[in-house]
Amino acid sequence: MVDYLDIGKRIRRTRTAKGITQEKLAELISTGTTHVSHIETGNTIPSLKTFIAIVNALEVSPDELLCGNIDQSAYVFQNEISKLTADCSPKEIRVIAETITSMKISLRKAFGKP
Incomplete structure (x- = not known):
């Protein structure tokens, strides 16, 4: 099933990160602001x-906007993690790495993977 809410959130996050308003995006794609909002x-x-x-x-x-719906999109998420940690201190990186390791172990136990 396609998660249109996730796609919409990724569109909004990308749009705002680039400093583009809904109005400007609507203009760029030749549609109305309300339509962009609903998407x-x-x-x-x-x-x-x-x-x-x-x-x-x-x-x-397209992968960047669809990655929550595509099985073969791990590289997009790995890139997002890299961007999120790019400005972190060494201490923050260590805590993030430990958190990811702990989460990975928990997820594998929950899904029965070694």
Whole structure:
């Protein structure tokens, strides 16, 4: 099942990180601001034409917006982790690494993986 709310959140996060307003994105993709808002909240499913326009306007790959729905997108999440930790101190990195290790062990136990 496609998680349109996740896609919308990724569109919003990317748009705001690039300093683009909903109004400007709507203008760039030739649609209304309300339509952009509904896409970002997962209340509207964008057409393929609109989705491609969003990808082009935000200058991202489709994988970056769809990665929560694609099984083979681990590299996108690994890239996100790298970006999130890029400005961390060595102490913060250590804590994050320990947290990830602990979470990985817990997840593998929960899913029955060694």
